[in-house]
Amino acid sequence: GAGVSQSPSNKVTEKGKDVELRCDPISGHTALYWYRQSLGQGLEFLIYFQGNSAPDKSGLPSDRFSAERTGGSVSTLTIQRTQQEDSAVYLCASSLRGPDTQYFGPGTRLTVL
Amino acid sequence: AQSVTQLGSHVSVSEGALVLLRCNYSSSVPPYLFWYVQYPNQGLQLLLKYTTGATLVKGINGFEAEFKKSETSFHLTKPSAHMSDAAEYFCAVSVGNTGGFKTIFGAGTRLFVKA
Numbered sequence: 001g002a003g004v005s006q007s008p009s010n011k012v013t014e015k016g017k018d019v020e021l022r023c024d025p026i027s028g029h030t031a032l033y034w035y036r037q038s039l040g041q042g043l044e045f046l047i048y049f050q051g052n053s054a055p056d057k058s059g060l061p062s063d064r065f066s067a068e069r070t071g072g073s074v075s076t077l078t079i080q081r082t083q084q085e086d087s088a089v090y091l092c093a094s095s096l097r098g099p100d101t102q103y104f105g106p107g108t109r110l111t112v113l
Numbered sequence: 114a115q116s117v118t119q120l121g122s123h124v125s126v127s128e129g130a131l132v133l134l135r136c137n138y139s140s141s142v143p144p145y146l147f148w149y150v151q152y153p154n155q156g157l158q159l160l161l162k163y164t165t166g167a168t169l170v171k172g173i174n175g176f177e178a179e180f181k182k183s184e185t186s187f188h189l190t191k192p193s194a195h196m197s198d199a200a201e202y203f204c205a206v207s208v209g210n211t212g213g214f215k216t217i218f219g220a221g222t223r224l225f226v227k228a
Contacts, residue, residue, distance in 0.1 A: 042203060042220035042221040043203060044218075045215065048215050091156075099214040099216075102159070102216065
């Protein structure tokens, strides 16, 4: 079946603009994760959705970052008033349930000029 | 809160030599442990995982890892490196909480394989 998809694959924006990044998880996967991977850095946890539970937002770096997951499927990560330090690859992953294997999307490369 | 430490951001081995990538974790409850690999210009994929049961876990491409609770370690090994093993490797720990299971990744270790 289809894997995790993310759009757009690349996004170039100007400092101060808002951006929306989309993630389509594998059908039936109840857990969805967002990570950020900066150049030369590891994966930084951002937010985690599990079924209908309240999301774990403990990794969001500032209140400019928010995410939602509609209908337990598609998720959107929104970054408001982007800054240059937001430039990174944003990865989405889904799993059947929490501790299972995570399947990663190809990522969205965000560049803030 | 859980955390993961990977010792060595870069490891270089000769083709045919032993590969050892170190991972230590911190968790107040029994964790689930993972190794993921990211080949150049590719997405992350699971290499192997420990959930319960046997502490020596075998994964793809000849890799294995051993969960040592007393040492809070989950080191990744492969007896003989191949050029195709050159990639970045990430250790991850997943621990349950009231909202489900949160996964924390280590900073990654880039493996170089010399001919």
